[in-house]
Amino acid sequence: MHTSPLVDQHGHGVLHGDLGLGTFERHLAAALGGPAGTGSAYDTTTGLALRRWCPPLLGLPPHCTAVRYLARRRELGAYAASRALLRGSGIHTYLVDPSIPGADRDGTEEPVTAIGELASAAGTRAHELAALEAVAGEAADRGGGVRTFAQDIAQALHGAARRAVAFVCDAAALREPGPPEPAEVRRAAGRWLACGRRRSEPALTGHLLWAALACGLPVQLRCADPEPLVPLLRATAGRAPLVLLPRRPHHEAAARLAAAFPHVYADVGPEPAVTLARAPFGKLLFSTGARALPELHVVRVRQYQRAMTRLLGEWITQGDCSREDARRIADRISGGTARRIYRLDERPAQTG
Template sequence: MEPLVDQYSRGALHGELGLGTFEAQLAAATGGGAAPPPAGSTFFDSRLGLAVRRWCPPLLGLEQHCTPVRYLARRRELGAYSAARALLRGSGIGTYLVGPDPDASGELTTPDELASAAEARAHEAVCLRQLAAQIADTSGTVGSFLTNTAEALYAAAREAIAFVSGDGFLEESAPELPEVHRAVGRWLRDRQRRLEPVLVRHLLWSALTTGRPVQLHCADPSPLTGFLHATSGLGATVILLPRAPHHRRAAQLAAAFPHVYADIGPRPAETLAEAPFGKLLFSTGARALPELYVVGARLFTGAMKRLLDDWVTDGCCGRGDAERIAARVAGGTARRVYALDAA
């Protein structure tokens, strides 16, 4: 299989990681909060922890399933950069699409830093909320904000691979201009205010006209049906990035709307049953730990291999078809949808 295209991640942490920091990131990756692990246990005692111990130690010159203490000691011995480089270059990912991380405060790698460490390609996806804040910093009036917004969106579209928005405030039409004027005025007078829903809508509908795909991060994509209907004639491309366990519903929406695509999620057997194979794209969703890129890639390739081997054995498809389907989901569709070859 060709190198994977990871359509959504947020970069890796700089610097050395002690046991506590590493475990905190494992907990965050599984949806855990700040609570400590159970007494006498560790966050390595989880499916994710076992996966890290299975696939990552050999990339650092250790045996599979070595103890967490030995693994982290080897990490420190190599140094943070060398360890991250070995992990990323062993992940099987050839192209990274890196989204924003508002809470990172510069502690995560930039797309260029990630590309250098991984010896791969990396592209930035621009957050519309962050873009609005940057525009406001240079706009003294409502008129200049709106003019600068249009210019900034098209400038970003020339450089970024996609725009990123959340799933809030997705009404079925763009806001009226007087609404936008009033909201901009209030926000410019008081930048401590949260970005108002009408401005989020204005930015999103404006981004949909730039020709760049828009990634929608959504907990449950079911409420987006009306919005997807309304955007179907704009020539825009929308990629749904739901949270588990809603990937199946996202695949159904991708099947229903020609301009909509979806993340394949952690269980390809479910999503491939709901949508044409060319509507689903792979991602790791990794953040902070380079190990999460390795685990995400291995879980995906393993699940796809098992599923497609079953299909071949059952006579559902031939081996050539299976290889073509795997290549499409692993990167072929992402290269087409995000125009990666042109980028």
């Protein structure tokens, strides 16, 4: 089904260098939510989809072996292979989180492309998502210490709001629904600065979130089960949009919350049939969540498109909606809602 230009509302950069079989499989396993060595990552639905959709973009037949595929990848070189895969994904606009979510860190992180590099390789537009953890780091780098930390955070947030289309927050670090008291924030900032910024401080995260909401940009909330966030969602009613980015299997719960709160949106997830049954169509957005491997952008786009085509095709066949309705629904989820809430047509983008 043809839709308007596709917006990936949350993803990351891709790796720079050539990859061996073991390294490639490790990153593929990480994308599936588990460590390498627990079974072949190729022997999964994602692995099968990769072997179906990615080889033709590199000039190989579908379903070729992993060894042959990676040999072709190395033959082309990392940049040329990434360029072909990203440009073949069908994504028109990327919203890029340059940070590494805390839950995804395994101590073996490798540098990935910056936002401008991703836009150049993909030959399209890319916008920044400003991670609140990184904003706190910018504030700390100003060197004012605890005494000026709140002021430094405000200045860092203001700077981030000028260049980014949204903020990103790790919701696992949030404990209280309301903004913390200033004295509590100062104590948390002191502990955080003293330990070299290595520990999570819920009061500091809460302060960052509420200060970010005051900037007026949407805030994406990384979460596992979003149900514990209900008090926060209730407390933030009437403020900037919140977009839930849950992990499997919690997309259905996120969709229900998007239906319950006017300012809350949710990721459509890997099973649109489930989330579209729980939320108004205009409250759901597509993302790949891809990091490290450009193949993941291709795979997740194809899986999403096939799932939507199958679902909306069934609705049309059964007389539940017209073709015009189906196209409108697909347009909203694929990019229309993202362009509206992130104001993408008004914000500067890095382009390739």
